[in-house]
Amino acid sequence: MIDVAIRFDDPSAVSDHVLEHGILHAMAMHDVCATFAVIPHAGQHALSAGDVPHLVEARQSGRMEIAQHGFSHEPCQAEASLPSEFAGLDQAEQMKKIVAGRATLEQVFGCAIPGFVPPFNTFDHITAAVLSEQGFLYLSAGSEHGSVESGRLTELPRTCQLTELRPALAEARRHPHGNLAIVAVMHHYDFQESGRTDAPLTLEQLSDLFRWLRQQPDVRLHTLSRLASRHDANTWRKAVQRNRWVQRQHWRIRSVFPRYGLMPHALFRYVRLTGTST
Numbered sequence: 001m002i003d004v005a006i007r008f009d010d011p012s013a014v015s016d017h018v019l020e021h022g023i024l025h026a027m028a029m030h031d032v033c034a035t036f037a038v039i040p041h042a043g044q045h046a047l048s049a050g051d052v053p054h055l056v057e058a059r060q061s062g063r064m065e066i067a068q069h070g071f072s073h074e075p076c077q078a079e080a081s082l083p084s085e086f087a088g089l090d091q092a093e094q095m096k097k098i099v100a101g102r103a104t105l106e107q108v109f110g111c112a113i114p115g116f117v118p119p120f121n122t123f124d125h126i127t128a129a130v131l132s133e134q135g136f137l138y139l140s141a142g143s144e145h146g147s148v149e150s151g152r153l154t155e156l157p158r159t160c161q162l163t164e165l166r167p168a169l170a171e172a173r174r175h176p177h178g179n180l181a182i183v184a185v186m187h188h189y190d191f192q193e194s195g196r197t198d199a200p201l202t203l204e205q206l207s208d209l210f211r212w213l214r215q216q217p218d219v220r221l222h223t224l225s226r227l228a229s230r231h232d233a234n235t236w237r238k239a240v241q242r243n244r245w246v247q248r249q250h251w252r253i254r255s256v257f258p259r260y261g262l263m264p265h266a267l268f269r270y271v272r273l274t275g276t277s278t
Helices: 017-030 052-060 093-111 125-133 162-172 202-212 224-228 234-247
Strands: 002-009 034-038 063-067 180-186 221-224
Touching: 002 162, 002 224, 017 052, 017 202, 034 052, 052 063, 052 093, 063 093, 063 224, 093 234, 162 180, 162 202, 180 224, 202 221, 221 224
Parallel strands: 002 034, 002 180, 002 221, 034 063
Antiparallel strands: none
16 A cells, blocks of 8 residues: 655745635545645734634534644745754743744644744754654654654654655555555645646646545555654664665665655665656
């Protein structure tokens, strides 16, 4: 089986709520779950339930999970070559922002917030230590930035964009002896309805993708917290390490292993079979 989790970044008090309604409608129509990474204080405005009633209702219906997307989604160092809201800040400042942002979201949605998605997909060891101390279940960033070295915190990095999900599943089927996990990420700017005419998706195409996804007998859909619970934190840590090891190898070695998935089991189980997948 192939485990798939969909992550939607950047909903907030000032995001495109009309577009979010469209995404939620497609999810409800095809019974698809997802994790929404919500910004607690976008534009210096603390989120309230009145700002996002559509998200509150969707969370209560069980269609989606809420993760914390930083605090304000603003870089802490304007001149940094790699933007980050947290990397480089001391522990006290990171703790303050993480705790305050989580409290805001828990008040808005009336539930515990199990996961953290750092803005710009960047964090450092202090971020991971604070999240672990605060009892977060998982951290989901980008596989190219940072790593969680120890502790109970599960790392579930993005493995592909939502637009790459079909080829990611086709690739996973060429590795049938080892279960794979795919974390697919989308943003508002991926949709033409956001105003970007060059965006790769429309809401109609999203609905078609969700319909197709639900028809795949070898795919299990999860929120990020349910995916994290499939294995312990150490197993996921090794899966992330395998993925990063593969990415560092010569292209001939990379070509026989999955590009789009996390590998919870030993590498030999993921050596690619010959032939093409349908």
